[in-house]
Amino acid sequence: MTEPARPAPSGPRWQAVDWRELPGWGSDDLLAAWPALRAGCQRPAPGWAEFCARVALQAPADAMELTLLLMKHLRPWRLAADNGDTTGLLTGYFEPQLAASRTRQGAFQWPVHALPTDPALRRLPRREVDAHPRFAALELAYLDDPFGLLQLQVQGSGRLVLRDANGAERTSRVAWAGHNDQPFLSVARALLDRGEVADATPRTLSDWARRNPSKVREALAVNPRVVFFREEPLADPNVGPRGAQGVPLTPGRSVAVDRSVIALGTPLWMDSTEPWAPGAAATPLRRLVLAQDTGSAIAGAVRADLFWGWGEDAAQRASRTKQPLRLWALWPEGVRP
Template identity: 50%
Template sequence: MKTRQANAANASSRRSPMFVKKILAPRWLLVGMVGVLAACSTPMPPGPLPAPARSGPGAPAGPAGPSIVRESARWQPVPWSDLPGWEADATARAWPALLAGCGKPAAGWAAACASARALQAPDDARVRAWLQRTLQPYRVTALDGSAEGLATGYFEPLVAASRQRSRTHGVPLYAAPPGLAQRKPWYTRSEIETLPAARAALKGREIAWVADPLDALLLQVQGSGRLAITEADGRKQTVRLAYGGHNDQPYQSVGRWLVERGAFTLEQASWPAIKAWARANPGRVPEMLAANPRYVFFREEPLPDPTIGAVGAQGVPLTPGRSIAVDPRAVPYGTPVWLDTTEPQPWSPTPPPPRPLQRLVLAQDTGSAISGAVRADYYWGWAEGAEDRAGRMKQPLRMWVLWPVTR
């Protein structure tokens, strides 16, 4: 998450949003659910993926060429047949995200973007043909040659809120206090809850009130979200809650705090597991929250079109299921990326075989926990189920970039 509108990346660990590296605000925030768990040490994916399919008769080969070395990655040219599942993806579903990215294209993309805008009736076949005609696939590896990495997920929370404090809605979401930048660090999370001076500084800065302190934490970790607000006169509306700054205190993962206290193992750690622990231990929730001294502030923005995602680090709206956050030192914003990973599933001592997640996505965001060559944070959007999938995603990953052919 983060809305990049502000561009907040994981407000807690975060990425530039996830919630911007144009960054109006540090996306370190947005790093998705990894922000809740990351400090548990870098989670390792559950196991290797099968080797990619090699070239076969009749497969489009793609032009050969030299490898490309970037600041933290090496790209090795490969034939199109090396991309696992390439022929099965509904590539036209990624086309709007690609065109959006062409609004702020990477260097070297001007001609390709002009060609993309001119493509008529972009169905799956035409999009796939355009990609294979215009772009060259490159296998992404670390500089040391490692080709295996990690895929995590983030999303845009939708939380019910009220303009007025009530018996059921008693957890405030604050706008940044005046003078926040002049006092660094600002008060810790615990001090905000207990010190009169901190509470006085925030008096009247309440944007809205939510029912569950974990909802507030989730919004802070994601860096942004949506509020389904009940106004004082009873009207209902949905607004965007964008990143508005933080207290400059160090981020500490509540997931790590729980693992260290034996609530669950690192392998079992997920946002659903954290919520289950909180439901079973309501009296210890304040103690858990206090373990993270970082506190995130917000600003409210209108949401005229609820079908449009938060703005990512590239400066364009994110597309659910087709946008990812990357390390821009390895993959420039706007680059089409082929992902080869698996879908997240609940932890089990005897898990079923993983389902492949192989699709075309666009690199349109980043986050502080998103570091390294083969590293992606997958944007699940805001629909029902997005929170659960993002919270469980910690999968093995291989990735390929698609880059304009030099003729």
Template identity: 50%
Template structure:
């Protein structure tokens, strides 16, 4: 997902949680980590799938060493909750991933693309079980299957094509001289210097009412915009990453912690919004602590069920796509997750697809869960920092 600073993570979590996306995609990164860079879609073969290294004789037969993980073959009974997942829901994400299959997947992907969708969950489950082998994912340096999962989302903001009422915060296309002036103007200079404002005049895509909505879009690198046109029509569009001002990223969550306004345990994205509501005169001070700003391009939204494109180069599927460290899990790999939901702490066990990445997503058992668009997804993503176990599924 072209989350600009991304991919990022969709949470502005705490230092101990996910603070202020990826991949992307979207979590707003922890206060001490930059958002993920927006990766241009690249070949899974080039980015994600260094050849597996045969395991030492001391490991079970069939064990594979990835550049940053060890895959240990297991039986299907090891996957907790496998029989209870709505496997047919994962089929769409799997087929989308087959549009850019990883090495070793071409035959199965061709079969999947030519097959009718499974009639039910049981049929989908059997399709996977007949053709794939599960592997428990572990770190190379320790036999500990536990890791960390965070969440990210696709923002959905209200916007107006023309400035009106409270809708005064512009989202800009990239300026014409972006490639000639490096670094470009800082966020504060864009807001205050006539020369910077003149360079962006006529580059406005739309206007939002809340500067934090603009910040979230910039941190995630993309999002949906419900825009009111001059004639009163309302349409939903996507704004996608089109560049940034080449200034360093600084987390506003970290700034609030350093100011003593929030603590690492409380610096969630909802808490940051609440702080801004209570301190309207300091909002610009907070925003200007991050000199980086992001520019966008407008895209149509032909399929509202599809998310932005992740690092694999295919649209993300809400609650069925994850961002991973591609040195541990190649793009396009089906992955079984065993974790819990952030708000209810109920088990979250399901089949997902590795389709994105991000600078904060590093390690063998590490994932960023794409919750999808909207307010509920933002709440889930902003609070997600759960224990995780992962199993990769690979062709037999």
């Protein structure tokens, strides 16, 4: 169950600053962040009611109007780690879009499981889940790519493209419903360490699985954690999955944060670099984002996971996102974080 967002704790990790200290402030197309800002105001944190009422009144005519709205009613706070370090880490995630079948057939052999009602079944490690007969009744669909299944479990939600008997395609969403309380260990890291793959991109891992079908099940068993799902209708394919704040995520504008430090719904100014130009000169990635999700691997004040969207391009961007990050939280004037 999603809880209402709470203000972040006060302390040395937050320092009030002037707008001029935000690198690149004024260069971002803030209107691109407007849908995420408006969505976040559907579940405002304490202290945000007045600002969110203004957001609900009327959409800004242009980026300048939105810039002035933010600068008039909000104040920037620089975030730092407990040791005072203001540089952290930006990573990326996405919503996989995967071919699926309702029946086990042909290459479609890798099941997506619903959450067991039996607590004993929920705690079984991956190796036992794959072999246990009672899980057959919990199979929502089958994928043709074992690393697509692993990708789905790591990302926590995804889209299944299902072909009906008449040949028509239908897309549904599977959302995180729980996991088996087992530790997470990286299958990709194990393959990299053994020299079986040169990189950990989704395409490379899927290609390895096609070339090494006899090794796949043992490779996946390195990670004992299994994530379970529930299926949801996908009424609008242009709407992202719901994050921990309970609102749909906006590609390129929603981030997962450590909610013990940053309240869900908080606008953030991020200063990082673009992830998709290996070996090239670093291109600044400076933009307004919204804290609308969380994750077990996202810990600390200067830590964010940027939601890139869905599909192949989003997968590639997410897999390459691992850059230094600086963050500023924007909070209503007169409300201390």
